[in-house]
Amino acid sequence: MSFTSDGSCWRDVRIAAAARGISVCGDLLAATALALALQQAGAGGLVVSALMLAAVAPIALLAPVAGRIADRADSRTVLVLAGVAQAAICAVLAFVSSPALIIALVAVLACGLAITQPTLAALLPSMVRREDMARAGGITQTATNIGALIAPALAGVLVGQLGPRVPLLIDALSYLSLVAAGLLLRTRRRSVAPATVLVRWRLRDDKLVTAMVVAVAGTVAGVGAINVIEVFFVRETLHSSTTMFGLISATWVAGALAGAQLFGRLGRRWTDPARLVRIILLLAAGCCVAVLAASGVPNALVMVPLWFAGGVCNGGLNVFSGVVVAERVPVAARGRAFAAMGSIVQVGGMAGFLAGGPLLELFAPRPLVAAAGIAGLIAVAASITPVFRADSSQREKGPSQAAEPGVSQPLGDSVGA
Template identity: 60%
Template sequence: MSFASAEQARSRWGDVYLAAGARGVSTCGDFLAATALALALQSAGAGGLAVSGLMLAAVLPLVVLAPLTGRLADRVDSRTLLVGAGVAQAGICVVLAYAEGTALIIALVALLACGLAVTQPTLSALLPEMVRRDDLPRATALNQTAGSVGVLVGPALAGLLVGEFGTKVPLLIDGASYLALVAAGLLLRTTRNSRNTHKTATVAWRLRRDPMVLAVTAAVAATIAGVGAVSVVEIFFVRETLGGSTTAFGLVQATWTAGMLAGAWLLTRPARRAADDGALVNGLVLMLGLCCLAVLAGAAVPAVGWLVPLWLAGGVLNGGLNVFLAMVMARRVPAEARGRAFAVQGAAIQGAGMFGYLAGGLLLESFAPRPLVAACGLAGLVVVALVAIPVTRAVRGERKAPRAAWATSAASA
């Protein structure tokens, strides 16, 4: 499996910064629009089901289209995918800015997510091609930082803009942000599947054939399924239970993301120094559990301000586990199959998130937000405890394999 090509003496940091910038700008637009629409629905009196329906629409295409978009990322010129998807998404946002009616808005959000289903595995598969193996942790941190900055700015900006201008301005800004993907597609020197660098993807990669990747994917997905409902409950918890304003809600969401930004860099060195892939996986599971613990503690806060240190700590852990997860995938999946790998893993994780969104919308119809936040954190901790068993087995099996191979070789000698 390759990272930067053998003839490439140095990592292409210019491409890393360009791709990270495109991700940051487009992510900012994504969360700007999503937060604006969620606030608009909540302010108009829509219930939890409407908000969860909006979130489901933003995720469903990533799950359903994963088999197709993963193959596209591995077989079609990456420049074509980025430019085409970026232009289409910009146009959809313009239409969305003038749309009326909850059903039409949700349908357009789903269509917008179809473009994300294409660009997400394309950009993820490009990153390991830009850098040498030793530079991957730093490149991943840069990529995570750009995404975190986008997530950090988007909700806070939405809270300010919705209060002043309504939803139209945030959605038009989101449309302009997708032009960053178009620019990246045109300017990146690193490409996949171009006419000059095309390679037939003959690797028959399957998630289930790698116990380590399967275990870590299942661990993250299962935990998100347990704790994911908090994404729907949070807006009602902050706005209604704690009495926070729209601006306060945006800032609370931004706090978690600020922690992710810091965590991506603070935990880059441990990721680089990990003894093996098993150490990365064990560290990732530990951080999953601590993230859920932060959510559980958040249910007890008496005011919005108390969420800030808890969400900041949770974000640091979240940023670190994202770096660890990207490292495991890039190091273990063959280069020719990375598009499919990232798409399949993303589908599993996003599908688990869909379960959380749906559960959150349904539970809000019968329960108050505070006990639901506590239930989400507790459910996440229970799931982490359960998935730790198969993860530990996978790590032990991985570490025994080299010793078994050495013993067989020594015996035959």
């Protein structure tokens, strides 16, 4: 599916991964700093929840528009303009105190994220050969997880010592990494087809990718409620300290970091999308089993190896889902594909997030942890039959028909000088 025919451009992979990791670190740094600042200013849970929703809702809502921008516009132009705009917005955020204005600016900031994420994701397959896609995805996920691992601790220290303004100004600088990436990357996506022509591609037309995305979104929705329940489970049910809670939260990210490295290397010889989707289902089930097992732990320390194992599965799932999209989707529609996948997964995460709060008012945390794991396993089980049906349908059509779900139009993907 239009991978580079030359040698893989690892220089570009590392530049893109670094930009992604730095910007993710900045995103989480700003979100944590703003949440802490609002809480210290006396804002209630509804205001903090609105802030979190403002940070993710545009990614889900703007997927159709963002995907088309990623597919039709010059990737260099998108990264430079979006990076500059996000840096400016974040700099303004550092000097704003009104909760309503903060939430509005965070939503605008997330609009830029909704565009840059599919743009960078669609660039990656054009940088590497097919057999190197899993390794490249592992490098990108590693950088992303390192950023996610550093940000919360860094935000806590900076807000405690210097207040929220400094973290937000640092976040503004982090967005300049996107500008640097746009200028330094040799790989570019530039549409050379007429502006009125667009590859006919829809997610529901590819049953294999659809089943994979639904399984991942369902798992995220089921397990996503843990993000709300976890703090009450660790602090109140298991009677552990805030330090232990921080350790447990960081352990899942550390596991995802290890999983990205592990499966990025193991996946070098695995390029068959149907096999990868079956592995993704197993990894999604592994995440759910870790959560389900945690519901029976006698103390918080036992959660550490379980959360690490769940994170490893999470890291592998992220790597392989990117490989499947790169293999199955025509090159000129990759931006829309990655945007659609991100949108559906974000909706699943928001559903879990919204369900967790009300359920805590009705039930104790321990049974809710078990219910979250079971809900995720049900979503995985419901996806098994569609995945095998899609695989059978692909084999009946033959590789040539299954590989090109849309009518491809030329899109300029250039690698190297």
